[in-house]
Amino acid sequence: MESRYQGIAASPGITIGTAYLVGFPEFQIRKYRITEGGINKELDRWQAAVDATRHEIENIKRRVAQEVGFKEAEIFNAYLHVLQDPLLVQATMEQIRAQRCNAEYVLQEIASGLGRQFTEAKDEYLRERASDINDVVARLLRNLTGQAKRLLTGAEHDIIMIAKDLAPAQTASMRRERVVGFATDIGGKTSHAAIMARSLEIPAVVGLKNITDMVETGDTLIVDGSAGLVIVNADTRILTQYRQAQQRNLQASRKLRKLKGITAVSRDGYRLNVAANIEFPEDVRKARKYGAEGVGLFRTEFLYMNRRDLPSEDEQFEAYCQVARQSLPYSTIIRTMDLGGDKFLSRLGTSAETNPFLGLRAIRLCLTYIELFKTQLRAILRASQFGKIKIMFPLISDVEELRQAKAVLNEVRQELSRRRIAFDKHMETGLMIELPSAALTADVLAREADFFSIGTNDLIQYTMAVDRINEKVAYLYNPLHPAILRLIKKTIEAGHNERIWVGICGEMAADPQLTALLFGMGLDEFSTEPSFVPQIKKVIREIHLARSRELAEEVLACATTKEIENCLQNQIQDKEGCDEKAVK
Amino acid sequence: MVEQEVTIENKLGLHLRAAAVFIETANKFPCQVFLRKAGQEKINAKSIMGIMTLGAACGSRVTVLTDGENEIEALEKLAALIRNRFGEKE
Numbered sequence: 001m002e003s004r005y006q007g008i009a010a011s012p013g014i015t016i017g018t019a020y021l022v023g024f025p026e027f028q029i030r031k032y033r034i035t036e037g038g039i040n041k042e043l044d045r046w047q048a049a050v051d052a053t054r055h056e057i058e059n060i061k062r063r064v065a066q067e068v069g070f071k072e073a074e075i076f077n078a079y080l081h082v083l084q085d086p087l088l089v090q091a092t093m094e095q096i097r098a099q100r101c102n103a104e105y106v107l108q109e110i111a112s113g114l115g116r117q118f119t120e121a122k123d124e125y126l127r128e129r130a131s132d133i134n135d136v137v138a139r140l141l142r143n144l145t146g147q148a149k150r151l152l153t154g155a156e157h158d159i160i161m162i163a164k165d166l167a168p169a170q171t172a173s174m175r176r177e178r179v180v181g182f183a184t185d186i187g188g189k190t191s192h193a194a195i196m197a198r199s200l201e202i203p204a205v206v207g208l209k210n211i212t213d214m215v216e217t218g219d220t221l222i223v224d225g226s227a228g229l230v231i232v233n234a235d236t237r238i239l240t241q242y243r244q245a246q247q248r249n250l251q252a253s254r255k256l257r258k259l260k261g262i263t264a265v266s267r268d269g270y271r272l273n274v275a276a277n278i279e280f281p282e283d284v285r286k287a288r289k290y291g292a293e294g295v296g297l298f299r300t301e302f303l304y305m306n307r308r309d310l311p312s313e314d315e316q317f318e319a320y321c322q323v324a325r326q327s328l329p330y331s332t333i334i335r336t337m338d339l340g341g342d343k344f345l346s347r348l349g350t351s352a353e354t355n356p357f358l359g360l361r362a363i364r365l366c367l368t369y370i371e372l373f374k375t376q377l378r379a380i381l382r383a384s385q386f387g388k389i390k391i392m393f394p395l396i397s398d399v400e401e402l403r404q405a406k407a408v409l410n411e412v413r414q415e416l417s418r419r420r421i422a423f424d425k426h427m428e429t430g431l432m433i434e435l436p437s438a439a440l441t442a443d444v445l446a447r448e449a450d451f452f453s454i455g456t457n458d459l460i461q462y463t464m465a466v467d468r469i470n471e472k473v474a475y476l477y478n479p480l481h482p483a484i485l486r487l488i489k490k491t492i493e494a495g496h497n498e499r500i501w502v503g504i505c506g507e508m509a510a511d512p513q514l515t516a517l518l519f520g521m522g523l524d525e526f527s528t529e530p531s532f533v534p535q536i537k538k539v540i541r542e543i544h545l546a547r548s549r550e551l552a553e554e555v556l557a558c559a560t561t562k563e564i565e566n567c568l569q570n571q572i573q574d575k576e577g578c579d580e581k582a583v584k
Numbered sequence: 585m586v587e588q589e590v591t592i593e594n595k596l597g598l599h600l601r602a603a604a605v606f607i608e609t610a611n612k613f614p615c616q617v618f619l620r621k622a623g624q625e626k627i628n629a630k631s632i633m634g635i636m637t638l639g640a641a642c643g644s645r646v647t648v649l650t651d652g653e654n655e656i657e658a659l660e661k662l663a664a665l666i667r668n669r670f671g672e673k674e
Contacts, residue, residue, distance in 0.1 A: 078604035081632040088633055117637045133600075133633065309595045309674065 002234045007183070007208035009228035010194035012531065014246045015181040015203040016239065017158035019219040019232075021212060022138075022166065029141070031105040034096070042096055046103040049143040054083050056139060082136045087114065104144040111137040160221045164212055166193040181223040183211050183230050195280070197225070201531075205230050256534035260291030264540035266519070266548075272540050273525040274533050275330070277505055281319050284326040287530040291537070294330025294388075296527020297453065297505040298323055300376070301339050310372065316379035324387025331388035333453065333527075334380050335432065336373070336405075338362040338394040357461070362395035367404055377412040384424035392430040392453055397437045399444045405431075406448070432505075434458035439487035442494035452495045453527070456506025460484055479508045480564045482556075485521075489556055492522045503527055513568060515539040517555055520548030585651040586659050594669035597641035602670040603632050609665055615652030617662065621645070629662075 034042045061076035082088060088110060095106040115134065160181040182197050182204040189206075197204030203225030215221065215232055222231040222242045231238065264272040275296030276287035287295060303311040303319060324332045340353070340361035353359040366373035380391055393405045406429060416423055433439050434455035442452065456479060461467070463483055466476040478484070488504075495502035503525030508514055510528035512535050518526070519540060526536055551571050558564045592598055598606070610617040610630050619638060620626035622645060627634035629648070640646050648666070650658045665671075 074601055074604075077608075078600040078632060081604050081607050085631045085633045086628065087631045114633055114637070118639075133636065 002238065003214065003232045005205075005208050005211055005214065005230045005232070007205040007211070007228050007230065008188060008194075009226055010182075010187075010189055010206040011197035011202060011204040012226040012529075013201070013203035014225070014242055014249060015158075015160065015223045016242060016246065017160040017180045017221060017223075019162050019215045019217055019221045020159045021215065021217045022161050022163040029104050029108050029145075030102070032102050034100045034102060036100070039097060039100065042103055043093060045144070046092060046096065046107075049103070049140055050083055050089060052143045053136070053139045054080065056143075057083070057136075079136050082133055083140075088137075104141055107137065107140060107144070160223055162212055162215050162221075163193075166196070181221075181225070182206070183208055183215075183221070183223055185209055185212050201286075253531075256538065257290070259534045259538055260289070262291070262537055262541065263293075264537040266540055266543055266545045268544045268546055270545040272519060272523070273503075274536050274540075275333075275503075275525060275527040276530040276533060277527050278323070278530070281322045283530065284323050287533075288326070290530040290533045292330075292530055292533045295323060295327050295332040296503055296525055298332055298334045300335060300337050304337060304339055310375075313375045313379045313382075316376060317382050320380055320383035320389065321386045324383055324389050328387055331390055333390045333392055333430070335392050335394055336363070336366060336376055336380075339365065357467070363393050363401060363405055364395065367401070367408070370408060373408055374412055377409055378416065381409075381412060381416055381423040381427070382421060384427045385422045389424065390428040390430060390451070392432055392451075394432045394455070395434060395458070396431045396445070397435050398441055399448060402431055402445060402448055430500075432458075433491045434462070434506075436463045436487060439491045442491040443497065446494045446498035446500055449500060451500050452491055452502045453525075454488055454491055454502065454504045454506065454523075456484070456488070456504060456508040459487060459506070463487060478561055479511075479514070480561050480568075482558060482560065482564065485517075485556060485564070488518075489521055489552075496522060501525065510536070512536065512539050513572070516543050516548045516571065517552055517568065519543065519545065520550070520552035521556075522549075522552075585649060586655050587647050587649040588659055588663045589645055589647045590663050590666045592640050592642055592644045592646060592666060594672045595642050595674045596672070597644065598635060598638060598646075600632070600636065602672070603635040605670045606635065606662065606665060607632055609661055610658070613650070613654050613658035613661075615650050615655045615658050617658065618649040618651075620647045620649065622647075 057076055057079045061073050061080075064076065065073035088107075091110050092103065092107050095101070095110065096103055099106060111134070118133070158180045159178050160183060161179055162183050164185045165187050166182060166184060179202065181202055182193050184193050184204075184206045185208055187193055187206040194204060194206050203223050205223055205225055205228050208230060211230060219232055220234070220239070222229075222234055222239070224230070224242070231242075234242070264274050266272070273293050274291075275294045276283075276290070276292035277297040277299070278284060278287055278295055279299050280302055284295065298320075300316075300319075303316055320332075320334060323334075338361070340356040340359060360368060366376075377391075380389065383389060391409070393402065396402050396405070409429065413423070413425075428450035430449050430451035430453060431438070431445065432455045433442060433445075433452050435458070438445060439454075439459065446452070460477055460479055460481075464476050464478070464481060466473045492502045501524040502522070504518060504523050505527040508518065509526040510532040515526075515536055516539070528536060551567070555564050555567050558567060594602060596602065607630055617629040618626040619629040619635065619640075621638050621640055624638070626647075626649060627638060629635060638646070646666070648659060648662050650656075650662070
């Protein structure tokens with residue numbers, strides 16, 4: 001029987017494979033009694049599992065030390081201590097003797113008792129780290145039951161890892177050549193599993209809530225990482241469809257890779273810059289691989305997340321330098337921190353907000369906690385002499401806020417000059433246009449900025465007053481609403497009137513159906529997830545700016561989304577018609 | 585048995601890595617080693633699980649207790665390790 005589950009699209013692409021359940025939930029632990037004479041044999045079985053687990057962890061530790069670094073490998077020393085821990089190891093042996101029960105049952109009992117104590121810890125960080133211990137226990141259980149071994153040491157390929165969540169040790173130890181996808185119960189786009197999947201370029205869906213209950217090891221799965229969909233035990237017809245789609249994707253991406261060196265020049269000779277949005281310094285490699293012309297948006301949030309302390313100036317400097325250097329000869333646009341106050345509750349002493357998206361976030365947070373902001377600005381300025389760095393501020397609502405942000409930037413500049421620390425004195429300073437209030441006053445803002453970058457995701461959310469995560473109102477989240485297109489148009493015109501360039505870095509930029517429209521509206525730069533770059537360049541090479549302008553005019557005159565969609569549809573058909581004529 | 589009270593000063597507290605470092609030092613001595621947080625029972629500080637159940641965050645006061653052969657040297661070394669933030673930068 002086929003069943004479908006919708007989650008969060010974490011890493012794009014389609015994959016088909018065999019499910020493999022990782023971690024605790026897979027273990028259906030049976031309790032059974034051991035005879036007096038069998039106890040020594042049970043203790044031997046336990047010892048063998050401990051030895052096998054130690055061997056596994058030592059191997060992972062060695063591999064991480066070689067591939068990642070010694071510092072990262074240190075955590076596995078702690079794992080090894082867990083394996084020698086009297087509270088776990090001796091206690092299990094004692095209980096095997098006392099209860100005359102099988103090792104896995106006893107172990108699970110002891111581990112869940114310890115687990116309860118950990119989750120009572122007041123400190124959130126310690127509580128989280130303690131959960132790493134579960135990973136060791138899961139390995140022991142796996143070695144005792146032998147379940148995983150059968151699957152992973154066999155000749156099976158095309159494994160899809162299914163887990164509540166995937167811990168770093170699990171992704172580090174998996175056999176990469178055999179794993180073709182992930183699907184997890186919890187997590188979002190920035191959780192470890194999602195990031196790992198994107199960097200390995202394998203499809204993944206996260207936040208499926210209860211996929212671990214619905215799937216068993218050995219089930220055939222389709223993971224559609226672009227749609228955020230998992231299909232379990234699909235029939236032959238659906239499987240064939242997805243296999244074909246997978247093949248098409250593969251061929252298309254091969255073709256597109258070949259295009260990496262091309263530039264996006266329209267048929268009538270107009271050039272568009274296509275850059276990449278990145279989240280982590282290591283994403284630059286991927287951006288280059290897909291032929292991105294620089295980094296149009298370097299999100300800096302990763303520096304602040306999944307940790308308890310704040311990132312130091314030097315740590316930030318290193319990250320910015322790395323990206324700026326590797327992007328040369330192209331430029332790197334660094335967006336200052338775009339997080340809400342709820343992420344910093346403990347560190348800054350802010351209080352929980354009832355409406356975080358309308359609260360103290362992004363530039364507002366930075367202007368409240370000036371030192372936090374200055375640290376980042378110092379790091380960016382110091383890095384600016386090692387590449388072509390531009391800086392932009394998120395969530396600016398009006399020109400006074402822009403002035404405040406620029407004043408802080410100037411203070412930091414003066415401070416660095418006084419300390420004789422070098423930086424690029426001509427670094428461009430721009431802002432994101434992502435609030436309706438900014439788009440409507442873009443003419444004023446343009447006089448005091450070097451560039452605009454339109455962030456369509458937030459612009460749509462704030463213009464339509466819709467939370468896109470809320471499925472009941474998600475239908476209102478529509479990039480083709482006339483209000484959105486008018487705000488974009490107004491922003492571009494205002495920028496060009498003041499002779500500054502205007503880019504777009506939201507998800508709209510990655511949609512090839514909208515490329516002609518946005519190009520026709522006058523944008524100077526598109527910035528998208530790296531893998532979309534070749535596609536956008538290809539579209540630009542097939543269109544005329546003059547015709548795209550006509551299309552934009554037509555679309556901007558439309559009264560409703562429906563009319564706009566029809567307009568775009570006609571354009572695609574026209575184009576196909578033209579191509580056919582050309583062939584004849 | 586000897587004891588000494590110290591403050592956890594490293595930012596991350598007595599987390600998994602720090603606990604592992606602590607145990608490695610403790611295991612060099614034959615004596616028994618315990619840790620106690622005010623108002624709680626002492627735990628065996630040669631057990632990483634025991635240390636994790638303490639939940640000692642940055643700023644916590646903990647008492648190191650050693651009992652047996654070389655107890656004084658062990659106490660000094662272990663207290664110094666905590667004061668030196670387990671060799672962590674901050």
